[in-house]
Structure formats: C-alpha cells, structure tokens
Amino acid sequence: MRLRYDPNAHVKLKNFGPRYLECDDKIGQKLKDYLANYENLVIEIGMGKGQFLAKMALLSPKTLFLGVEQAPAVLACAIKNPLVQQTPNLIVCAVNAILLPSMLNEIKSKAIYLNFSDP
Numbered sequence: 001m002r003l004r005y006d007p008n009a010h011v012k013l014k015n016f017g018p019r020y021l022e023c024d025d026k027i028g029q030k031l032k033d034y035l036a037n038y039e040n041l042v043i044e045i046g047m048g049k050g051q052f053l054a055k056m057a058l059l060s061p062k063t064l065f066l067g068v069e070q071a072p073a074v075l076a077c078a079i080k081n082p083l084v085q086q087t088p089n090l091i092v093c094a095v096n097a098i099l100l101p102s103m104l105n106e107i108k109s110k111a112i113y114l115n116f117s118d119p
Contacts, residue, residue, distance in 0.1 A: 009072035013094065016079045021066075023095040028105050031066070034091060038064035040110040045097045046070075047078055050090075052115055054083035057090040063110070067092045068100065 006012070013020045021030050035041060040063045044053045047067035057065040065087070069075045072094045078084055079092065095103065 003071070003073045003077060006073040006076055009076040012076040012079065013072060013092070016092070019088075019091045020075075020079070021091055021093040023093060023099070023103070027093070027103050028107065031104070031107055034064055035107065038062060038089060040064070041066060041107065042111045042113070043068060043100070043109050044113040044115065045100075046114060046116070047092070048074060048116070050078035050081045050084040050092075052113070053090060054081060054087050057087035058083070061089055063089060065090045068097055069094060070096050 014022075021027055031041075040060075042056065042060075042063055043066045045068050047053050047069050050067060053065050053067045057063070067075070067078065067090060069078065069092065075092050075094050084090060084092075
C-alpha cells in the first residue's frame, strides 16, 4: 500500500490508546496481558487498511487479532477505518515482522496471515 509520509503518524497511533502496542521491551508482557481476556491470537503481517483483519475480528470476538505493519503511516490510515475502530479485539503494532519471534517469545498464535504484502 502506497501512502505519503505522515509526520504525525506516531501521534495518531498513540491516540489509538492501549490498542496500539509500541514496539519496546515491554511488548511481550503487554500482549500477554491482552491475551488473558481472549482464547486465541491471530496475526496478520502487513495489515494495510485493516479490512481483512477487522472483518475476522468481528466474526470471532473471543479471539485477539494483532495487525502488524512496518510503516506507521499505513497503520495510522488503518486505525481510521470504522471497522477497525469498532473491533475491541483488534490491536495494532508498527514493527518489522522479522522481530515477531523475539516479541512473541513463548506466546503462540493460532494463525498467521500474509495477504498481498508489499515486499
């Protein structure tokens, strides 16, 4: 997904509240805290506008959905999507997917989706 650089993307993401996970040394614990309220974790790498993940989240309210996107500007666009806004079981993280194994540590995912990602 091509977007212009958004210098305010990080601010917009922080305004998304606790559903935006900042990529820091506490991310694994934050994810564990979220998972305490859900049965499963599903991840989409390269979530783009968030349509796919939001629809999945609406259909499975007992599952936590994590949208991963490397570009903060793309995530800032995704969180404006009304479907994303109305799904409390969908959280987002701006991180390079190569860091996922170290972030997740012993956390297991039921499924990982990779749909039309930008190489």
